[in-house]
Amino acid sequence: MEVVSLLDKVLKSRGQSLKKSNEYMWWSPFTQHHKPKLQINIHTGKWHCWVSNQGGHNLFQLFKKVGATRKDFRELSKLLGETTFYNTKNEPGNLDIKLPDEFKSLSEPHISIIKDHAMLFLKKRGITEQDIIRYNLGYCSEGPYNNRIIIPSYDSNGKLNYFVGRDFYSSTLKYKNPPIPKDVIGFDLYVNWSLPIILVEGVFDAMSVKSNSIPLFGKSILPRLYQKIVEKKVKDIFIVLDSDAFDDAIQMTEKFVNEGINVNFVKLDGQDPNDLGYKKMITKINNSLPMDFKQIMEMKLYGKKLLAN
Numbered sequence: 467m468e469v470v471s472l473l474d475k476v477l478k479s480r481g482q483s484l485k486k487s488n489e490y491m492w493w494s495p496f497t498q499h500h501k502p503k504l505q506i507n508i509h510t511g512k513w514h515c516w517v518s519n520q521g522g523h524n525l526f527q528l529f530k531k532v533g534a535t536r537k538d539f540r541e542l543s544k545l546l547g548e549t550t551f552y553n554t555k556n557e558p559g560n561l562d563i564k565l566p567d568e569f570k571s572l573s574e575p576h577i578s579i580i581k582d583h584a585m586l587f588l589k590k591r592g593i594t595e596q597d598i599i600r601y602n603l604g605y606c607s608e609g610p611y612n613n614r615i616i617i618p619s620y621d622s623n624g625k626l627n628y629f630v631g632r633d634f635y636s637s638t639l640k641y642k643n644p645p646i647p648k649d650v651i652g653f654d655l656y657v658n659w660s661l662p663i664i665l666v667e668g669v670f671d672a673m674s675v676k677s678n679s680i681p682l683f684g685k686s687i688l689p690r691l692y693q694k695i696v697e698k699k700v701k702d703i704f705i706v707l708d709s710d711a712f713d714d715a716i717q718m719t720e721k722f723v724n725e726g727i728n729v730n731f732v733k734l735d736g737q738d739p740n741d742l743g744y745k746k747m748i749t750k751i752n753n754s755l756p757m758d759f760k761q762i763m764e765m766k767l768y769g770k771k772l773l774a775n
Contacts (some may be wrong), residue, residue: 469545472568473525476534477504495532497521504766510742511624524624526655539599540573542676563626563644568609569616569724573599578669584615587634600656604630611642617669619681620655628652628678628683630669649688652681662702664732664751666719671706671739685711685719696725704751706732706739716765719757730754 470481470490481490482502487509494504494520498719504591505529506513513528514521523547529539569719570576572584572593588598597603604616614631621627627650629717631642653672654768657663664679665687672679680691685707695703703722707715717729722729732754739747 471504472538472545473508475654475665476529476532476538481506483565489728492520496530507640517524523622524655526624535554536596536599543571543599543602545572548553563628563755564614565604565618565626565629566609566611566631568611569604570607571602571604572615573603578607580613584634587615590636591670591674591740593670593673601653601673605634605705614638614642617673619650619652619669621651622654622657627654630683632670643683646684649690650683651691651694652683653679659694659700662701664704664706666706666739667708668740669710674740674742674744675706675751676744677748679706685714687721692721695722695727700727702728702730704730704732704754705746706734708734708738716762720762723759723762729757731757738772 471475473490473492474480477492477495479493479502481492483490484505488507490506490508490521490536491502492504492506493499493502493532494515494517496515497503497758499517503516504513505516511524511526512522520531520533521557521650525542526539529542534542570581572581572588584623588603593603602618602620604618606612606616611631613635614633616631617630619628619630623687628646630643633642635639651657652669661678664672664675664677666679666681667685668683669735672681682688682691705715705719707746719731730751732750734742734750742750
């Protein structure tokens with residue numbers, strides 16, 4: 467099978483078929499052991515190392531863990547399909563969503579002047595070929611999302627939970643999103659909840675920051691993301707919002723501080739994370755303002771003037 471052959475290549479060992487359907491064992495890259503200890507279900511994508519106890523719900527997580535190449539990610543995307551990394555049943559309360567029928571992957575080699583314009587737009591925003599593969603970016607050249615770059619978001623199981631359509635020409639409507647609620651966890655597939663997380667407004671902000679960043683798809687935090695942050699016992703949060711979202715950021719900060727979470731407020735000084743780029747954003751994050759009850763009260767009293775200091 468093609469998926470098994472790709473796993474053999476990435477894991478640098480030969481998978482051994484088990485009696486249970488679709489289950490294989492590989493030598494684990496996470497430990498040294500005299501027997502194969504990495505078990506993978508090639509149908510569901512679930513994987514687990516029986517020695518190190520590391521595991522996940524899809525092969526994209528595994529490829530990320532072992533440092534697979536961009537070519538390997540591209541090949542995995544081809545094998546598993548483009549609209550969703552895995553075909554799974556909807557969880558209760560989830561709305562069914564799929565990418566536009568006209569969606570074309572930007573990582574696929576084909577000649578198109580519209581694709582060239584989309585790629586130029588992304589290049590100007592600092593989005594790399596690696597980002598295009600990692601986030602499965604695509605575009606539409608016709609249909610309701612005509613002349614828009616499509617930025618998908620996937621949940622922790624690799625199932626599509628939302629997408630954003632960004633016009634790459636001069637349009638009065640920059641963004642066009644699917645007609646479903648935004649109460650999802652953006653880019654959940656790529657989040658390591660045991661590390662500090664960074665909350666940003668939009669998808670391009672998240673791709674610019676790169677490191678464990680979550681787009682809010684707006685200026686406020688919605689219930690599902692808030693609940694998961696609490697459930698996962700996240701210890702540190704960095705909040706990166708524009709100055710026009712100051713009040714929302716303060717409310718968000720207060721809620722997290724009340725949960726015992728360390729919160730840092732990142733000052734953008736009127737700039738945009740995507741314009742600043744990765745290196746400058748990391749500097750701003752490292753120089754961010756730690757928040758406590760006293761700091762929150764001062765920001766409520768003095769507002770944006772305090773951030774200007």
